[in-house]
Amino acid sequence: MADELHDECGVFGIFGDSQAALKSYWGTFSLQHRGQESAGLAVLHKEEITVHKGMGLVTEALKVETESQRLGFAAMGHVRYSTTGESSIVNAQPLLMKTRFGLLALGQNGNLVNGANLRQQLEKEGAIFQGTTDSEVLAHLIARSGRDSFYEALKESLAKLLGGFAFTVLTQDALYGARDPRGIRPLALGRTEEGAYVLASESCAFDAIRAHYVREIEPGELITIRESHIESDRFVSFETGRALCSFEMIYFARPDSRMEGQSTHMVRRRLGEILAKEAPVDADVVIGVPDSSTPAAMGYAKARNLPFDMGLVKNRYVARTFITPNQALREAGVQLKLSAVKEVVDGKRIVLVDDSLVRGTTSRHLIQILRHAGAKEVHMRIASPPYTDPCYYGIDTSRATELAARNMNVEQIRKAVGADSLAYLSLGGLKAGLSQGGWCMACFGAGYPVPLQDETSTPLSVTKGGN
Numbered sequence: 001m002a003d004e005l006h007d008e009c010g011v012f013g014i015f016g017d018s019q020a021a022l023k024s025y026w027g028t029f030s031l032q033h034r035g036q037e038s039a040g041l042a043v044l045h046k047e048e049i050t051v052h053k054g055m056g057l058v059t060e061a062l063k064v065e066t067e068s069q070r071l072g073f074a075a076m077g078h079v080r081y082s083t084t085g086e087s088s089i090v091n092a093q094p095l096l097m098k099t100r101f102g103l104l105a106l107g108q109n110g111n112l113v114n115g116a117n118l119r120q121q122l123e124k125e126g127a128i129f130q131g132t133t134d135s136e137v138l139a140h141l142i143a144r145s146g147r148d149s150f151y152e153a154l155k156e157s158l159a160k161l162l163g164g165f166a167f168t169v170l171t172q173d174a175l176y177g178a179r180d181p182r183g184i185r186p187l188a189l190g191r192t193e194e195g196a197y198v199l200a201s202e203s204c205a206f207d208a209i210r211a212h213y214v215r216e217i218e219p220g221e222l223i224t225i226r227e228s229h230i231e232s233d234r235f236v237s238f239e240t241g242r243a244l245c246s247f248e249m250i251y252f253a254r255p256d257s258r259m260e261g262q263s264t265h266m267v268r269r270r271l272g273e274i275l276a277k278e279a280p281v282d283a284d285v286v287i288g289v290p291d292s293s294t295p296a297a298m299g300y301a302k303a304r305n306l307p308f309d310m311g312l313v314k315n316r317y318v319a320r321t322f323i324t325p326n327q328a329l330r331e332a333g334v335q336l337k338l339s340a341v342k343e344v345v346d347g348k349r350i351v352l353v354d355d356s357l358v359r360g361t362t363s364r365h366l367i368q369i370l371r372h373a374g375a376k377e378v379h380m381r382i383a384s385p386p387y388t389d390p391c392y393y394g395i396d397t398s399r400a401t402e403l404a405a406r407n408m409n410v411e412q413i414r415k416a417v418g419a420d421s422l423a424y425l426s427l428g429g430l431k432a433g434l435s436q437g438g439w440c441m442a443c444f445g446a447g448y449p450v451p452l453q454d455e456t457s458t459p460l461s462v463t464k465g466g467n
């Protein structure tokens with residue numbers, strides 16, 4: 001549950017399929033967990049690109065009614081949660097721009113650490129921005145590039161961006177996908193049974209349209225999809241280590257997604273097992289905070305040979321009421337969102353496993369709920385290390401003052417949340433659980449893989465690379 005941390009966005013794109021728009025709709029729908037504030041579709045039909053977008057969930061924002069919305073030959077979709085820019089329709093994506101190269105639809109996941117600097121520079125040169133998102137920066141860079149071809153303009157513009165990002169760009173004759181040089185934000189390539197190529201933030205979107213996973217888009221890679229063939233290129237010449245956001249594995253990504261060749265569900269179970277070895281406790285039952293902490297709780301229970309049970313249930317229908325990035329609403333929402341199963345917790349010593357503890361407000365409410373339902377002891381176990389540093393790459397924890405582990409030690413946090421004991425997974429335990437690939441662990445104090453640039457992004461530590 002992670003104190004309601006939110007990823008910035010999810011992107012999807014497909015090229016060369018007679019039902020591209022419909023498949024984009026389903027693909028985007030399966031990425032709903034990555035953003036609930038707005039949703040949009042861009043559809044290429046008979047050489048015209050049309051964009052449909054609205055506020056709210058995919059099913060509220062989009063209607064697949066007209067022929068062009070249902071069919072199309074290529075399409076892309078986007079879900080958004082704002083971490084930069086206001087939550088308003090003008091910032092909903094895909095953005096549609098008319099440039100000297102033709103029509104251009106653009107969707108982004110992530111955050112630029114030099115977005116504000118680039119925007120100021122572009123404004124000085126006369127660029128007029130419609131909204132406040134970083135995504136518009138790329139569109140203006142492309143439009144103002146001195147290059148003769150769209151492809152060269154896109155490549156040159158991408159090379160100016162710093163941060164964690166994945167872009168999908170739809171033109172009148174191709175779909176492009178690009179991933180930041182460290183691979184902080186995810187982007188994967190899939191293929192439908194009919195042979196069309198697909199791009200998505202997570203592989204669960206491929207399953208939704210019966211496409212299969214082909215591979216990850218490599219850090220710094222620019223992929224071009226035309227008809228049924230692809231071309232791969234790099235928009236930066238240098239090679240750096242990979243630094244995929246470890247929080248994708250801990251919390252954000254759906255449990256049925258695969259990243260870096262690993263099942264997120266199985267990684268979460270493994271983290272729970274390691275946590276049990278690092279921080280054992282005598283108890284009667286292990287419960288997880290639904291839904292994202294369930295695999296870690298199962299892993300903890302298995303490693304300790306304790307029963308795992310459903311001690312907390314989630315009311316899934318209130319989720320949308322509390323998507324506004326506002327602390328008061330977040331706190332008020334917990335009690336409506338989660339409740340205890342008295343028969344599971346009454347009179348028991350409980351291990352409560354959560355995937356992360358960011359602000360601590362959710363944990364405090366959950367422990368109160370469990371005690372109110374009769375829990376004798378509540379031992380909190382966190383399946384990730386203390387979250388000490390804000391994220392600047394597309395996750396909504398940019399205020400250091402809100403981070404519990406930045407301002408308190410473990411004992412102080414234990415007292416603040418009201419647990420009988422509290423323990424976190426170690427950084428070494430997290431690395432062991434992730435097992436392969438290179439990871440960003442900056443929010444756990446391991447150093448920022450991409451130095452921060454904007455004046456609004458005060459650097460905390462820029463010395464170490466990804467892990």
Ligand code: SF4
Binds near residue numbers: 164390391395444
């Ligand atoms: S700082 Fe944390 S949340 Fe942000 S990209 Fe790195 S691992 Fe992910």
